[in-house]
Amino acid sequence: MLRLLKKTLLTGIVTEKIKAPTNDELEQLGIEIKRHIDKKFSGSIAIREVDAGSCNGCELEIHALNNPFYDIERFGIHLVASPRHADVLLVTGPVSRHMQTALLRTYEATPNPKWVVAAGDCAACGGEFGISYASCGAVSNVIPVDVVIPGCPPTPLALMKGLLGLMKN
Amino acid sequence: MNSTTANWQTAFFNQLVLKGCVVERISIASAMLWQIESRDWQLFAEQGLEEQLRWVAGWAEHNQSQFLVNACFEKQGLYLWLRTIITAEKPELPSQATVYPAASRSERHTRDMFGIEFIGHPDDRRWTRHKAWSENSYPLRKDFPVQGTPDHITPPDMDYPFVKSHGTGVYEIPVGPVHAGIIEPGHFRFQAVGELILNLEERLGYVHKGIEKIAEGRVPVSLARLAGRISGDTTVGHAWAACMAMEQAAGISIPPRAAFLRGILAERERVANHLGDMGAICNDVAFIFAQMQFTRIRELWLRTNAQLFGHRLLMDRIIPGGVACDLTDTGCALIRQDIVRLRNELADILMAVDLNSTLEDRLYTAGYLAPELAAAYGAVGYVGRASGQRFDVRKDAPYAPYDQISFKVAVEAQGDIASRFWVRNKEINSALKLIEKFIDLLPPGDIMTAWREPLAGSESLAAVEGWRGEIVSYVRFEADNKIARFYSRDPSIINWPALEKLVLDNIVPDFPVCNKSLNGSYSGNDL
Numbered sequence: 001m002l003r004l005l006k007k008t009l010l011t012g013i014v015t016e017k018i019k020a021p022t023n024d025e026l027e028q029l030g031i032e033i034k035r036h037i038d039k040k041f042s043g044s045i046a047i048r049e050v051d052a053g054s055c056n057g058c059e060l061e062i063h064a065l066n067n068p069f070y071d072i073e074r075f076g077i078h079l080v081a082s083p084r085h086a087d088v089l090l091v092t093g094p095v096s097r098h099m100q101t102a103l104l105r106t107y108e109a110t111p112n113p114k115w116v117v118a119a120g121d122c123a124a125c126g127g128e129f130g131i132s133y134a135s136c137g138a139v140s141n142v143i144p145v146d147v148v149i150p151g152c153p154p155t156p157l158a159l160m161k162g163l164l165g166l167m168k169n
Numbered sequence: 170m171n172s173t174t175a176n177w178q179t180a181f182f183n184q185l186v187l188k189g190c191v192v193e194r195i196s197i198a199s200a201m202l203w204q205i206e207s208r209d210w211q212l213f214a215e216q217g218l219e220e221q222l223r224w225v226a227g228w229a230e231h232n233q234s235q236f237l238v239n240a241c242f243e244k245q246g247l248y249l250w251l252r253t254i255i256t257a258e259k260p261e262l263p264s265q266a267t268v269y270p271a272a273s274r275s276e277r278h279t280r281d282m283f284g285i286e287f288i289g290h291p292d293d294r295r296w297t298r299h300k301a302w303s304e305n306s307y308p309l310r311k312d313f314p315v316q317g318t319p320d321h322i323t324p325p326d327m328d329y330p331f332v333k334s335h336g337t338g339v340y341e342i343p344v345g346p347v348h349a350g351i352i353e354p355g356h357f358r359f360q361a362v363g364e365l366i367l368n369l370e371e372r373l374g375y376v377h378k379g380i381e382k383i384a385e386g387r388v389p390v391s392l393a394r395l396a397g398r399i400s401g402d403t404t405v406g407h408a409w410a411a412c413m414a415m416e417q418a419a420g421i422s423i424p425p426r427a428a429f430l431r432g433i434l435a436e437r438e439r440v441a442n443h444l445g446d447m448g449a450i451c452n453d454v455a456f457i458f459a460q461m462q463f464t465r466i467r468e469l470w471l472r473t474n475a476q477l478f479g480h481r482l483l484m485d486r487i488i489p490g491g492v493a494c495d496l497t498d499t500g501c502a503l504i505r506q507d508i509v510r511l512r513n514e515l516a517d518i519l520m521a522v523d524l525n526s527t528l529e530d531r532l533y534t535a536g537y538l539a540p541e542l543a544a545a546y547g548a549v550g551y552v553g554r555a556s557g558q559r560f561d562v563r564k565d566a567p568y569a570p571y572d573q574i575s576f577k578v579a580v581e582a583q584g585d586i587a588s589r590f591w592v593r594n595k596e597i598n599s600a601l602k603l604i605e606k607f608i609d610l611l612p613p614g615d616i617m618t619a620w621r622e623p624l625a626g627s628e629s630l631a632a633v634e635g636w637r638g639e640i641v642s643y644v645r646f647e648a649d650n651k652i653a654r655f656y657s658r659d660p661s662i663i664n665w666p667a668l669e670k671l672v673l674d675n676i677v678p679d680f681p682v683c684n685k686s687l688n689g690s691y692s693g694n695d696l
Binding site for chain 1: 299300301302308313314315316317318319322323324325326346347349350351352353354374375376377378379380382383394395398399400401402404445458461462464465467468471475481482484517518520521524525690691692695
């Protein structure tokens with residue numbers, strides 16, 4: 001236990017700060033996100049992530065949003081376990097035909113008002129997989145999309161920027 | 170791949186002939202292909218099992234009026250590539266799944282995609298096919314259009330005949346395809362009594378994206394991009410396997426510097442994923458300290474990737490003929506510094522992890538995969554190596570740059586989640602040493618060999634050790650530098666069935682950590 005506390009203390013807070021001399025734009029982005037979230041969602045937003053056919057690359061970067069450097073929860077953005085708890089669906093991948101109904105049902109299970117963010121090149125336009133017998137291509141071919149975050153995969157910073165785009169709508 | 174015919178292959182060949190099996194040996198690219206009559210397909214498997222061959226992969230190919238059915242086996246680092254040819258009028262042959270359980274899903278996949286019947290298969294249910302195409306159409310036949318004829322909305326696969334159980338107190342838990350975490354989609358059907366898991370059945374195929382079909386007609390650069398997206402966490406591994414197969418088929422060899430850079434990229438990918446997994450295993454038993462520490466050091470590692478190679482996950486760094494990025498002396502120095510820092514961090518964190526009794530409680534003895542079972546399923550990578558299966562392509566069938574250095578492969582026989590955790594740690598240590606050696610030995614020179622268009626019909630089979638384990642890629646070219654057939658066997662295809670076994674007699678709440686300790690790729694499995 002002492003070792004654990006020691007490591008925690010010695011690690012300190014690595015979360016990237018405002019006015020960091022490295023001019024990291026992360027914090028600024030986060031603050032802007034918070035301002036927009038405040039307006040529409042009283043300070044918090046719940047996101048349900050849905051992999052509709054991704055290669056798992058986007059998931060790795062979405063995971064990274066919760067690491068101590070980005071710590072997205074400090075801006076009131078929570079990734080939640082059920083669409084019933086969600087304000088926003090964050091959808092990755094081209095929508096595989098085998099996931100089409102599951103995505104539609106997840107969308108229906110999300111209470112109104114709701115927003116959809118399509119994250120990654122595949123979700124944006126079908127990416128490397130496009131439309132085929134097995135893939136519906138872009139997320140917008142299946143459910144209405146409010147914001148698109150390009151990138152293969154989008155970096156955690158790009159993901160934050162994309163959420164900002166959602167708030168400005 | 171090693172093309173020398175070792176003693177066991179000669180003896181095995183003679184034994185097959187003795188059993189009345191008609192075998193023809195054909196040398197293709199760098200591998201040796203054994204072609205047999207379709208009636209002997211199962212006989213070969215029976216003999217192979219007796220010879221203790223490991224079943225590696227199975228795939229087919231449609232060629233006008235016939236189907237080429239392939240299987241790959243391995244023993245002592247030597248691969249044996251088996252083929253039979255059957256007519257399109259009567260596409261059937263005896264099943265190998267009756268002998269090798271590992272072949273079961275592969276044969277179901279081939280049946281769904283080609284309409285080839287494997288006679289005597291112990292499980293005649295569909296596998297890859299849900300409802301996106303009809304029962305009597307087969308996407309990988311050449312006359313099936315890539316666009317298919319899908320419904321406007323593909324219905325869910327509601328009537329899949331799951332195994333049923335009856336009896337007092339037995340109940341079912343359906344999970345997925347949409348899971349509660351940020352993970353890939355798949356369905357798990359549990360039968361449980363109280364909290365105890367009686368049976369688990371996996372139903373995958375939800376992220377089937379038609380990769381094999383859309384690979385056809387691509388040029389090498391484009392196939393490498395696609396292969397790099399078979400499983401996003403294994404982008405280096407799959408791109409390397411696909412490029413190696415294409416390079417062998419085209420008869421080109423990559424510059425030594427490119428081989429070493431590929432080695433550095435592959436080991437960096439291994440470290441990044443193991444760090445993520447070790448954190449996630451701890452997270453699944455609610456030990457958040459470790460999750461935060463591991464994700465922190467993983468992030469630092471990925472930032473170095475972005476700084477030196479231009480991509481956090483190293484996508485599209487491996488291209489046909491070599492690599493897309495070089496490493497400067499300052500870059501090498503930075504990597505060295507990084508490794509020193511990572512070792513120090515890991516020493517701190519692992520000390521705290523090792524001494525934690527709650528982790529010990531949850532990870533030791535849970536999710537036990539017996540070595541015999543791991544051998545029967547041919548488990549690969551850290552799943553196999555935590556259950557006594559020593560095989561590692563880098564060591565046993567070495568390719569450049571692994572053929573030029575010595576290193577240790579970590580093996581444990583304990584077979585539980587803790588073992589799969591600590592094997593990952595050992596693999597990180599070995600990967601860090603490998604990266605240092607690669608930097609020491611990094612030869613000067615080009616990082617690319619000019620591409621040479623292969624002859625129509627050229628084919629090859631390649632194997633590399635991805636971070637999850639052995640990846641096997643098959644490529645055949647047609648005219649104009651285009652791909653006629655591509656198949657890639659992700660290690661997950663082999664390891665997924667082991668999960669169904671290792672969760673038995675565990676409690677349902679331990680399923681997430683059992684699953685994470687194996688961490689199969691859904692996308693790599695579904696293709």
